[in-house]
Amino acid sequence: MRATTRKTLRDLRRQRAQVIAVGITVMLGVALFIASAGAFRNLSDSYRFTYDRLHFAxxxxxxxxxxxxxxxxxxxxxxxxxTRTQTDPPLMIDGTKLVGRVVGLPAGHQPAVDAVDVSAGQYLSADDPDGVLVERHAADTFGLTVGDSVQVFTGHGWHRVTIRGIARSAEYIWPARSRQDVLGDPHAFAVLFADEQAVRQWTGGGPxxxxxxxxxxxxxxxxxxxxxxxxxxxxxxxxxxQASNATLREDLNGFSELSIAFPLLFLTAAAVAAYVLLARRVLAERSIIGTLMAAGARRGRLVRHYLQQGLLVGLFGGLAGAAVGVVATGAITRAYTGALGIPDTVTAWHPGLVLIGLAFGAAVGLSGAAAPALTAARTVPAEAMRNQTGARPPGAWSRLVARMRWLPVSARMALRDVFRGPRRTLATMLGAVLALVLVLASIGMLTSVSTALDKQYGQIERQDATVVTATGTADSGLHEVRGIAAVERSRTGQVVGAFGNKTYATQLQAFPVGTAMHRFRSTSGQWLPLPDDGVLAGAAVADKLGIAVGDQLTLSAPGGHTVSARLMGLLDEPVGTSLYSADRLAAQVLPASTVNTYLVRFDDGVDRDTMRQNVSRLPGVVAYADAHAVTAAINQYLGLFWAFIAIMVLLGAILAGAVIYVTMAVNVVERTNELATLRAAGVPLRRTAGTLATENLAATGLGLPFGLVAGVVAAHAFLDTFSSDLFRFDLVLSWWALPAAALGVLIAAALSQWPAVRAVRRLDIARVVRERAQ
The missing domain is CATH 3.30.70 (Alpha-Beta Plaits)
Known part of the structure; x- marks a missing residue:
């Protein structure tokens, strides 16, 4: 083993605590990258395998x-x-009435396109025209098994069918009714697959x-x-x-962006910590470096020696991160596919990602070591051997602090030292900035999504429930139910909006003019009235069609008519992109329906389960959906998201603590003579440690404003990765977000002082004074 290699290993052992801190930061960055990027590839492959196997259209x-x-x-x-028949009739499942979906499939054999995977029971048979398959999500939600029965509302009333099997479909990996209804109450939507000929009989039409x-x-x-x-x-x-695929892709695209951004924060922090660590090593070894150069050592060898130290630290963290990342990749993939019920789970070994992760670790170590290594190569031997350093006169800041006689001496020393070591201070500030970026990006997504859901389901959609009745049933029964405060007729249907040569498929919702069940918030933040003539549209329609307020929009519906309507306003709605009009215009576009839809609002304090039972028992009621159940379902869907945010906040604290700990430890080593002198002069340990803590907390505090600004910008950028016509999220930070993030980083910085206090306590004062006298 070469002498320089032995010295490298010895130096790293001497600073093993700091080396481990840097290595852990590298490990987290590499592990996050490999796990998230690998899971992204596995999930994409899982979707593609299922799509190909089931011949997804x-x-x-x-x-x-x-x-x-x-x-x-x-x-x-x-x-x-x-060709097939698809209809959305009311269903009755175990006493629950809802608007579901029935899809026609050929009996006896799978269709050539959009086949299904029967995971339990048997496929459809021509000998059993009333036998159906139930989609997996509905089976799980309602606890359905083979042999159970459900009822389908046809033109002749309720028709009982029997479940032959449980099916998984590429169309409903995410159980979305449409692109405008991707998040909803799981008890309000279910998909059945039935014999194509039977579906045609139920609907009275063809494919x-x-x-x-x-x-x-x-x-x-x-x-x-x-x-x-x-x-x-x-x-x-x-x-x-397609609704399900688009929803999953939206999630994956955001996942892909985060798989690069968050690991990059950790790797940047690791590079900063490695720089601080090795810069201190070069400074401490100036006399040794000078002696070696005077003895004929080449500059290139010195550069390679210190680069080797950084490389080993980076590879140490990279190897550990690669091991953790490979294990986490499979776990994340299986958890994700299991939660969504994806029929096929593809977990592959991605050696390319491991190599990239190791390269990242090595690059972090080398980049952190580059500046100290070059500094070592530029050392002047004569000055270094005499341990001479250029004395600098006190700067303006030092003179200002010296005049602050009202402060204790230890406090003035701490404030002076903030700018005495600008590189160390900048490293501490950068650690605080990176931690705040990670924490605020996570908190920003958390508070923004929560605010968006409250806006959509608390401020915009005002109904407590949606009730569907058979045509010919009067709404007087709803008005007579105790606990119902208001009832409004509504109409909903799928339409295609066209402007120029562009089209966009969405849903048209109609309300009475002056509706109290739905509010319309413009992109400027104003509440708009529902126009008697014309339509309001979600803001994404303007991007999709290139249309502006005042233009004429052509609307057409399958089985309906084509009309032209003026676009009267663009709306800020977080979930979905719909069109809204008065009932009169919708009646001209949408085809006649066999059901009527009513929106109801309850009196305060009513029991929602009782209301469901009472309304569902009314004659003619064929479906009931509780609006509040939607928010509960969404929170359940977002459970993994909230867990991810909590982990990111925790990792942000670790990141800040690791960087600040390394800079603190280096600070103690750099100032060993000064600290030993203070202790020899009788300065208490508490005051000496307090001086260090004040300096580092002050440096952290200087980084807070920059970190808060950068964190807000990062949160906005991350939210943009999830925004489309499916979701529209605006950055909303609660009043407590910025103070809490800043306080959290300061607490992490304060906790990282403890190892420094121990180092000061363990100082060998006699040895330091002896070495100084020599």
Whole structure:
């Protein structure tokens, strides 16, 4: 072993506590990167494997003549085409009434496109026309098993069907009714798969949907979509925009962004800590460096020696992080796919990510060591051997602090030293800044999502429940139910908005003019009235269609009519992107329905379970949805998200503590002579340690304003990664967020003083004084 290598290992052992702190920071950064990036790849592969195995449609079309549209898909080069019937009738499951979905499948064999995976029971059979498959999420929500029965509301009343099997579908990995209804009460939506011929009998019509799977070798989704529209399709949806897939992709895209941003914070902090550690080592060894250079040691060898120290620290943390990251990758993937019920879980070994993680660790160590190594190479031997350093006269800050006679001497010393070692102070400040970025980005997402949900389901949507009744049923029964304060008729249907050559599929919701059940908040923050003529639209419509307020928007609905309406305003709504109009306009667009929809509001203090039972018993009521159950379901869905935020806040405190601990430890070593002199002069340990603590807390405090600003900017950037026409999140930080984040970093800094106090206590005063006298 070479002498320089032995010296490197000896030096690292001498500062093993600081080396471990830097290594842990590198480990966290590398582990976060490998785990999050690996899980992202595994999840993407899991989705793709399921989509390919079940032949998930690349393009789906509704409206028009299904046979003509199917022929157009084949002419456009589709590898497989399926026509089917899909309807959203009321369902009754174990006494719960809801608006569900029934999808027609061929009996006896799987469809060529959008097949299902039967995980329990048997597939559909022509010999059992009343046998159905229930989608996995609904089966879990309602506790359904093979042999149970549910009821479907048809044109002839309630029809009982029997569950033949439990199915998983690529269309409903995330159980979304539509792009505008991706978050909802799980007890208010269920999907059944039934014999196609039976579904046609229940609806009294024919197929209304065409699904096409393209040849992956020469797939052209845009060209195929254009062909289907020319063939008469009213709404054409590419796979990337399908409700379930789009929701999952939105989540994955945000996950992908965070898999780079958060690890980068830790690796940057590790580079800073490594720099502080090795800069101190070079300063402490100036006389040794000078002696070696005077004896003929080459500058390049000195540079390589100190780079080697940084490289070993980085590789030490990188190897540990790679081991943790590889294990965490599989755990995260399985937890995610298990929570969502993804049929296939793909966990692969990603050696490329491990190599990148190790390269990150090595790069962090080398970047932290680069400046100290170059400093060592520029050392002048004669000055270094005499241990001469250029004396600098006191600066303006030192003179100002010296005049603060009202402060104790120890406090003046601490304040003077803040700018006496500017690099050390900047390192401490940067540690505080990085910690605040991590903490505020996490807290910002937490408070912003909570505020967005409160805005959507507390301020905008004002109803307590939605009730669906059969056509011909009067709403007088609802008014007579004790506990109901108000009832309003509503109408909802799928439409396609067109402007120029662009289209956007969404839902149209209609209310009475002057509605009390829904409020309309403009993008400027003002509350708008519902116009008697024209429509209001979610803000994303303007981006999707390139439309502005005052333009004419063409609306069409499958099975309905096409009308033109003026866009009267753009709305700020956090969840979904819908169109809103008065009932008169909606009646011109939407087709006739076999059910009526009512929004109801309760009196204060009523029992919601009792209201569900009383309303569901009314004659003609075919579905009931509790609006408050939506928020409970959303909080359940976001459970993993809240856990992620809590972990990030904890890691932010660790990051701040690690960087500040290293700078504190180096500070003690740098000032060994000064601290020993104070102790020899009889200065109490408490006051000596207090001087160090004051200096480091002051340096941390200087970094707080920069960290708070950077944290707010980072929180805004992270939220943007989750914003689309599915969700719209504006950064909202509660009044306590900034003070709490700053206080947390200061507490972490204060706790990191404890090792420094121990170091001061263990100072060998006699040895230091002896060495100083020599």
């Amino acid at each position: 690349d393009v789906s079309a509704t409206g028009g003549n299904p046979e003509s549209i199917a022929a157009a898909a084949r002419d456009a080069g589709a590898a497989a085409v399926t 209304n949907q065409v699904l096409a799977e393209l040849d992956p070798t020469h797939a052209d989704v845009a060209a195929t979509s254009a062909s289907l529209r020319r063939a008469g399709a009213t709404d054409v949806v590419a796979q990337v925009y």
